[in-house]
Amino acid sequence: MDRPLATAALLLALLVFAPAGAPAHAQDAAETSPSMQRTARSLYEDGVRAARARRWPEARGAFERSYALYPRPITLMNLAGAQRQTGRLVAASESYRRFLRDASERERRDYGAAIESALGGIDAQIAHATLRIEGLDPGDRVQLDGEALDPRALGTEIALDPGEHRVVIARTEQTLLDHPFTLREGERTEVALEVPRVVARVVVPEPAVVAQTAVAPPVTTEPDLHTEPPSGDDPTPWIVVGVGAGVVAIGVAILVGVLVAEGNGGELPQGSEPPIRL
Structure with a gap:
């Protein structure tokens, strides 16, 4: 019989004859409530049925949960067998060795030789x-x-x-x-x-976006050129200030005309139009 089949046969024999109610250590029993013990034993029996049907992942899960609730060495021994059958050789080796440490003298006498044999095969495979x-x-x-x-x-x-x-x-x-x-x-x-060398990446920040507020050009409200000046004021400054350079030029022309007329003794050159008096 080859090694995997021999291991499976050994495990099945242990599963069939291992008593479901085998006592745990006194300390473990004292720390486990009766309801947890019942649940653990039910899970143990589920694991035995799954192992007999060679549903090894299911058996391993049931034994793991049972042992977590109620850590009995006999459950640990069966968990080790299911771990081996699912390729968890390192875990199986640890479980078998823990069984040998934690088991009672009677359990070591009944199963110790079979477990030592299983360990030899596992250690060769790891x-x-x-x-x-x-x-x-x-x-x-x-x-x-x-x-x-x-x-x-x-x-x-x-x-x-x-x-x-x-x-x-x-x-x-x-x-x-x-x-x-x-x-x-x-x-x-x-x-x-x-480890490959990692070149530090220089992160160039994005240019800051400055919110620009459109500024409307100043609104110049020009005085109405036809507004009547206050009584007694010279209208020329109003025209010059109000309409700008074009009117200044006109005003200058007017003044020049006035000066020329005055320089001629108040007489206009022949063919000239009389000056505009503002």
Whole structure:
């Protein structure tokens, strides 16, 4: 019988004969209410039925929820088997080892040998990768398969399940590197990466838009040229001030005409029109 089938047969045997009401540790039982224990046992039985039907993802989910409510070693042992069947080898190894630590003497006597055998097969399948990353800044974030990686893990072997993996390095809100890699069963490899240099981008601000208010030209209200001046005032300044240079020229011409007439003794040259007296 090959290894996966042997493991499945071993797990099914454990599922069939593991008593659903096996006692938990006294401390765990004291901290779990009766209603939570009943729910945990119901979930455990759901997991057993799913495992017998080889619906391993469903079985793993039921055992996980049952163990979270009522952490019995027997549930943990079955959870480990479902984790292995769904490719979660690292988690399965941890669960089996926790069972050996937490189980009662009777449970270790009944299942210890089978679990040690299962662990041997799992450890041979687990892959290991050593991540080496050059060019990291102190604030850079490294993620492995979507989880934050402790910087102390860099340069050391990390146990990983066979299959696809991904390293993502981010700085502030920018992803600097996104590197997928694949591991085979039992493979040991080194993943060497270098963070690309990031050229600081100079952001040129847009020119400020100054709101311009259209200013209407000043409205000059000219006095009515035909307005009668006050009594006794000389009308010439009113005409000059009111209508501008054109009228000034006319006024000058008029004055020149007056002066010329006066220079001739008050007589106008022949053919001349009499001056206009304002």
